[in-house]
Amino acid sequence: MPTDIEIARQATLMPIAEVAGHAGVPEAALIPYGRYKAKIDVGLLPTKPRGKLILVTAISPTPAGEDKTTTSVGLSDALHRIGRKTLLCLREPSLGPCFGVKGGGAGGGRSQVMPMDEINLHFTGDFHAITSAHNLLSAMLDNHIYWGNTLEIDLRRVTWRRVLDMNDRALRQIVGPLGGVSNGFPRESGFDITVASEIMAILCLAADLADLQQRLGDIIVGYRRDRTPVFCRDIKADRAMTVLLKDAILPNLVQTLENNPALLHGGPFANIAHGCNSLIATRTALALADYVVTEAGFGADLGAEKFMDIKCRMGGLAPAAVVLVATVRALKMHGGVAKKDLSAANPDAVRAGAVNLRRHIENVQKFGLTPTIAINHFDTDTDEELAVIQEMAGQFGADAVICRHWAEGSAGAEELARIVAQKADADAPDFRLLYPDDMKLAAKIETVATEIYRAGSVAITEPVRRQLQQWEEMGYGQFPVCMAKTQYSFSTDPGATGAPVGHEIAVREVRLSAGAGFVVAICGEIMTMPGLPRVPSAESIHLDENGQIEGLF
Template sequence: MSYKSDIEIAREAKKRPIQEIGAKLGMDADHLLPYGHDKAKISQDFIDGVQGKKNGKLILVTAINPTPAGEGKTTTTVGLGDGLNRIGKRAAICIREASLGPCFGMKGGAAGGGYAQVVPMEEMNLHFTGDFHAITAAHNLLSAMIDNHIYWGNELEIDERRIVWRRVMDMNDRALRDMVVGLGGVPNGFARQTGFDITVASEVMAILCLARNLDDLKKRLGDIIVAYTRDRQPIYARDIGADGAMTVLLKDAMQPNLVQTLENNPAFVHGGPFANIAHGCNSVIATTTALKLADYVVTEAGFGADLGAEKFMNIKCRKAGIAPDVVVLVATVRAMKMNGGVSKADLDQENVAAVAEGCPNLGRHISNLKAFGVPVVVAINHFVTDTDAEIQAIRDAARAEGAEAILCKHWAEGSAGTIELATRVAQLADAGAAQFAPLYRDDMGLFEKIRTIATRIYRADDVLADKKIRDQLRQWEDAGYGHLPICMAKTQYSFSTDPNLRGAPTGHSVPIREVRLSAGAGFVVVICGEIMTMPGLPRKPAALEIGLNEAGDVEGLF
């Protein structure tokens, strides 16, 4: 049986003018700044005007550790939002924007799939409204101004060996991870070692996603530490004089984007930090605005719950003063089989034993999420090859952890396939049973926070960090940064730092390679194992299959 591709389904969408979508949430056309007919930015004046309204219910969608079999977290987020609207609830979804890196690499897009998508899908996965380009430009403006300051006399006495601000681009390019700039003699400045990260790992991306308004944005940009002097005194972006110009570049990017699902329901799409190397959540301003306008807001956090959901709880909720009412944990039969040792080539064959063997991964995520004091529902994202016995094995595993598992067919059926999930989620949200609490206190030491995440979420035996890293953390505490939360950079494929250890591994340790202070964003990045902040392209990148057909339409983009 053949199925239409995601892009074919998206092209057939009967989109409504974006003003009609805004009207569903009480937005006048005057408060929407259109980008064409089907997408718009929401004005800051409107956002400021709704702050006195009561918040709706917040639903977080997360997942098990990703596998090559696919889990469909964004698809489930969209399907649940459509399902809530279908049963008569006023709901909106909040998701992240797509990075060009995975679009042309291997992971895919960020608009959902099948009949649970956000449109316009092609534009969303490419340049969209230019937010990522603005973030890249603002970040690299700061980089240029640092080197320019040194070239023209270095009034701030920056130690060129202690410049910690790298450059970024929104593409996977491993050749740029480590490089030397400034070669060619005096006209080109001072030669020094540096490198590139991908834009989604930029502190500017994190700042845009955590800032409440333009004033907060400018302050956070000014707080970025870019370098140190020879006596180890920090140099901030405001010392370089870059914060004002960076804010100008980000002025429009700061406004949330409004688009629609295939079923013409409102979707906020804004910001896009990865969850394996950054904090993995859409913007605070989009989520908090949606909460003022909708009775139910469905948002997602990237990759598995050990990364995205942990950071949503410990970073985003802490910074934004919000808390989830329900968590939906996405799993698939196919992914459970892979966790149980089945190869990708054999996933279409029934194997109930392998499903059961892989379910400890699901169980650990349920246990971890419940530790935050929030009700958990498992959404089984249905594939046509799933059998009743395999689905029942997941239901049984979820029940053993005190959670309910509900079969969802939104990929094939849209909102009709999520009625049961939507009904149950709304019931749990309305019941008000959540008693949310972060995993650690603000006043806990930085290394203790790292150890808490490693032992309680990853179930590691210990954290391995040499004296240099421990001393650096203590220095930051002495400088007044000890209250900051932790942003772990770790492989998404495993609870451990070894991407090949699937399931629910024990007996492992978490080695820390590097720590970075993101003073503007307001967290400490802890880089573990072999994770890279500039990914590389796979042997056969998706870009090989992407192009234009004779009609001028994009082909190969999912």
């Protein structure tokens, strides 16, 4: 089997105008960015939703790989294959993981979105625009302080940090400005990765440009000496930031290897942000297609929970069906097998690791939905191991389908498509959220920790509780919570695989995203600025003698 990039180079792509035509996007609404990608002027499209929303999520990720994006692409292509008009909605990849350890985010094998090298690098510049808008606010904030600080901002209580779309641990905590009077007043600060920026979350949750500017103005950048908040609009940065984001807010249209349409827009991580593509792209797709396939980042305990409790809550959405991706390899790791031993058949380890699958099924059921299990097939899988997953899924009340879309494209996911379409077409599920709007913020955090992570206790320090109470008094108590936690475990210990119970979830910090509309609870040792691994992928990325990119995937 050729590599992902070799398959991509052999693809015959369709001009983006033809892809748009198949998707129902008129020429007047298309803004081409070269031959094979474009932005869409959503103001020239229908707005009434008609489609069924299908969420793709996964078990807890492992180094063995689950390929949730690959499955999303394969399912979307397979729905087209059985005659269902479908639009795929994915997030845009971040440069950080591409040059770090995770790799690209355009799918794999014969289930990819194209042009995959451009998608994984600069694409249409959305992330650069978000980075620029975020750091414009940072610059204007420091400039206001330099020129007299008429807002009386307490330098000890500036909460707005800077961002960069790269893994760079050296920037997590910094001191600046240094260099004397002409450079400003020294203070502690730091950088987050762009996907953790509140601007990213705002872009992905805004309804339109007017709502975007309103939300940008609502950002809290710090507090005065009397503890009253200072907003972005007080710094008078919101309008200029909107100008920088006027193109970035438009969804991006690309195609799969099988020339089916896909919208890629926004890219918040699910371990430190809300992990979903933009609400604008999803609503656009629902107005154009009969079925919309989207994904939520990492495992269902993170991405799916946030998809339901944040995106669906804010956007008035309700999924008609859920697909939960699992692999034999990943379940063997959850059953205690080391990565180097995964090629050896071990049905007992699959059975032991299925506790993770069961936990995710149960968690999805808490929202009134029972997922269909997509077993993403690898060549090393044995019939006995596959049968164990199907048996265990059946015991947990879910259908499990063996999928070969990585090797076969849409043909390999046809059975999955038929089952999912049938479920989506059935009576609407009894969809429900995990907690009500009027629950106290601390109780919302405790609910997610105990109901989804199965924690035995939740350690929220007294200063954090006082901070949450203060935000409630300021009128933010109705906000949902966005948990920042390791993706590798239900606990805050990334090494605790399987389905741990009774552990403690320690909330070390909370951040108010007043513009995005949620409260971030930072748990355990999770970082909002990742670092590079000992041997980063960047060491292998290069141009060959023909000017083609090698080592990126």
